[in-house]
Amino acid sequence: MPEICRFYGIVIRIFSIDNEHPPKHMHIKYNEYDAVMELNTLNIINGNIPKKARILVREWAEVHQEELLEMWNTQKFHKISPLE
Secondary structure: OOEEEEEOOEEEEOOOOHHHOOOOEEEEEEOOEEEEEEOOOOOEEEEEOOHHHHHHHHHHHHHHHHHHHHHHHHOOOOOOOOOO
16 A cells, blocks of 8 residues: 655555545554545545544645545555645
8 A cells, every 4th residue: 555645643545456446535544543534525434533633634635635536546656745
């Protein structure tokens, strides 16, 4: 699973085979927490992460949403700059 970004202890990944099962999503790891965020709505659809981490990930994802969706659609992964 390619790591897309890492910031404030949060790791964002997209499975390269996930294109086979909707919805389009990314995986979030923060300490012992795991969650899945849907890329179109930026809502958590599985798992749980602390509220502050969820807010930071959503803020980051809003800036990079088009790029994340393009990566999902093309399955061409690359690093994205972290939240500053």
